[in-house]
Amino acid sequence: xxxxxxxxxxxxxxxxxxxxxxxxxxxxxxxxxxxxxxxxxxxxxxxxxxxxxxxxxxxxxxxxxxxxxxxxxxxxxxxxxxxxxxxxxxxxxxxxxxxxxxxxxxxxxxxxxxxxxxxxxxxxxxxxxxxxxxxxxxxxxxxxxxxxxxxxxxxxxxxxxxxxxxxxxxxxxxxxxxxxxxxxxxxxxxxxxxxxxxxxxxxxxxxxxxxxxxxxxxxxxxxxxxxxxxxxxxxxxxxxxxxxxxxxxxxxxxxxxxxxxxxxxxxxxxxxxxxxxxxxxxxxxxxxxxxxxxxxxxxxxxxxxxxxxxxxxxxxxxxxxxxxxxxxxxxxxxxxxxxxxxxxxxxxxxxxxxxxxxxxxxxxxxxxxxxxxxxxxxxxxxxxxxxxxxxxxxxxxxxxxxxxxxxxxxxxxxxxxxxxxxxxxxxxxxxxxxxxxxxx
Amino acid sequence: xxxxxxxxxxxxxxxxxxxxxxxxxxxxxxxxxxxxxxxxxxxxxxxxxxxxxxxxxxxxxxxxxxxxxxxxxxxxxxxxxxxxxxxxxxxxxxxxxxxxxxxxxxxxxxxxxxxxxxxxxxxxxxxxxxxxxxxxxxxxxxxxxxxxxxxxxxxxxxxxxxxxxxxxxxxxxxxxxxxxxxxxxxxxxxxxxxxxxxxxx
Numbered sequence: 237x238x239x240x241x242x243x244x245x246x247x248x249x250x251x252x253x254x255x256x257x258x259x260x261x262x263x264x265x266x267x268x269x270x271x272x273x274x275x276x277x278x279x280x281x282x283x284x285x286x287x288x289x290x291x292x293x294x295x296x297x298x299x300x301x302x303x304x305x306x307x308x309x310x311x312x313x314x315x316x317x318x319x320x321x322x323x324x325x326x327x328x329x330x331x332x333x334x335x336x337x338x339x340x341x342x343x344x345x346x347x348x349x350x351x352x353x354x355x356x357x358x359x360x361x362x363x364x365x366x367x368x369x370x371x372x373x374x375x376x377x378x379x380x381x382x383x384x385x386x387x388x389x390x391x392x393x394x395x396x397x398x399x400x401x402x403x404x405x406x407x408x409x410x411x412x413x414x415x416x417x418x419x420x421x422x423x424x425x426x427x428x429x430x431x432x433x434x435x436x437x438x439x440x441x442x443x444x445x446x447x448x449x450x451x452x453x454x455x456x457x458x459x460x461x462x463x464x465x466x467x468x469x470x471x472x473x474x475x476x477x478x479x480x481x482x483x484x485x486x487x488x489x490x491x492x493x494x495x496x497x498x499x500x501x502x503x504x505x506x507x508x509x510x511x512x513x514x515x516x517x518x519x520x521x522x523x524x525x526x527x528x529x530x531x532x533x534x535x536x537x538x539x540x541x542x543x544x545x546x547x548x549x550x551x552x553x554x555x556x557x558x559x560x561x562x563x564x565x566x567x568x569x570x571x572x573x574x575x576x577x578x579x580x581x582x583x584x585x586x587x588x589x590x591x592x593x594x595x596x597x598x599x600x601x602x603x604x605x606x607x608x609x610x611x612x613x614x615x616x617x618x619x620x621x622x623x624x625x626x627x628x629x630x631x632x633x634x635x636x637x638x639x640x641x642x643x644x645x646x647x648x649x650x651x652x653x654x655x656x657x658x659x660x661x662x663x664x665x666x667x668x669x670x671x672x673x674x675x676x
Numbered sequence: 677x678x679x680x681x682x683x684x685x686x687x688x689x690x691x692x693x694x695x696x697x698x699x700x701x702x703x704x705x706x707x708x709x710x711x712x713x714x715x716x717x718x719x720x721x722x723x724x725x726x727x728x729x730x731x732x733x734x735x736x737x738x739x740x741x742x743x744x745x746x747x748x749x750x751x752x753x754x755x756x757x758x759x760x761x762x763x764x765x766x767x768x769x770x771x772x773x774x775x776x777x778x779x780x781x782x783x784x785x786x787x788x789x790x791x792x793x794x795x796x797x798x799x800x801x802x803x804x805x806x807x808x809x810x811x812x813x814x815x816x817x818x819x820x821x822x823x824x825x826x827x828x829x830x831x832x833x834x835x836x837x838x839x840x841x842x843x844x845x846x847x848x849x850x851x852x853x854x855x856x857x858x859x860x861x862x863x864x865x866x867x868x869x870x871x872x873x874x875x876x877x
Contacts, residue, residue: 313698322803323800323801323803324801325762325763325764325800325801325805326763326764326801326805327801327803327805328803328804328805328806330803331803331804356698362803363705363709363744363746364746364802364803364812365803366815366816366843367816367817367843367844367845369843370843370844399696399697401705401706402705402706402709403705403744404705404708404709404744404745404746404747405744405745405746405747405799406743406744406745407800407801418705419702420699420701420702421699421701421702421703421704421705421730421732421736421740422701422704422736422739422740423739423740423743424743424744439698439699439702480805480806481806482764482767482768482805482806482808483764483767483768484767484768484853484856488805488806488807488808489806490806511853511856512854513854513856514856520763524762524763524801555805557763557764557767557805559767560767560856562856563767567766568763571761571762571763571766572762572763574761575762575763575800575801578800579800581743
């Protein structure tokens, strides 16, 4: 798997060993935590804030700002959770990091823990990650043996323990309050906010939850400084991002790109273009929950927060799914609708019912029994889902539904029984445009 | 109802797990994993046992067991084949992989072979999209699958014994994808015939 090395993925010049503590330290690992321990916690938070690092799990919330919400001198303990419940379809970068660079994740967690005065932190793995989990456990054992974890880490007066936790198959456990519920031994049903986790999170205590990739980026920022980090990327989208690339392309895999990289250049040069004989139908750039981009929208698009938003999509988790012109958009939407119907946690009616209804309607169209009214009904249901539930899973169903019908109306019309008035369909879609992400 | 029991070593493991957390119930998922590994599945008796250990009701345990897809509420085959069906895998031929397993084993997704060797399940994205299609067999990933590789793998599995801690993935070479374009005739073909084929069914 070729991965252009920019800031992350250190130690890759030692394939098969990059997950070992020795290999990590040989390329400067665990210098940043030593530096962090010599800084005040406020200074660490300030540095990460200044770097402009945003959450790499999907929501893109500024990391330093999230840390700054933790109340100082809280009476109850503060907790840190690393979100390694990577489940967004098309995304496999965190798995890659945990298998190949677990110490970078661990060091990032240590720095975050020092910054928010946390002494017990958790890494929550999805239940299917047995191999990344084994690599991680070995890394944690190495760190304990060296005195990097436990009482007085690195000879400081900061005690720090880590608990490795793992789920058992639930996409929604990746939502941050769903993860808290899951870690408390319950169904992973997201909580109403407020209160936000920074005020009342795990075990009713202040809690920070960060994505694995986000935390793995932190050591570089602390070691080299926020200004050095801001040299990479664009004014508003700083640094680099990992992209997990899949579909009928020549070289799938995990890639690290500077923010602002040209999408088509990435597809053609780095990913080696489409497989022979397959044309480009569309690209879902940020995991299955974000709207698909047509080839026209892909041309000239920049891979960063603003660039993708301008095209009506999002960076999301960086799950870059390339779709070939040998598949129908109806197939794609049915596949995703089945996913969301299966993964809806069931507590909000619009999501629990809506995902299932959309799946049934798309299935009906695929069987050749759908009509124009069914297409209108999918759009109407999407309208009743987006923004009307506790978490964003309903939106994650509504966006692809509206986007696939809007961008590939012919695919749907071709399978419908009876005629479809394309102008009327376009008008119906137009009324739902507000559901899709827009340039801010 | 016969009371549930685990070997002493597993009970010790459960107690060690509980001690890691500030609150007992937080150990729920890892404890259930230990139970499933030892007993093969999670029975109603096991749920009562776990509830007693964690200081919560058996109903609270059952709610968790039924919510998370990896917990088995009934016995499964020695080999549990969980094939990813989500978008990236489907785009790269997951359907052909699932169909080959169905044909070879004579079971549908969700079923177990009569000899108790294999259970087949369709599951959602397993974060292995760059090496699609793939499946998880017990705790091990098999990536870049093809129907031919399934043939060989099923033969190999039938003659061997599962090792619970064998988790290192098997990543085959990416197959020759010259025939990729022909892999998805179904929907586009149907669109061209105006759904006539589907109607005929």
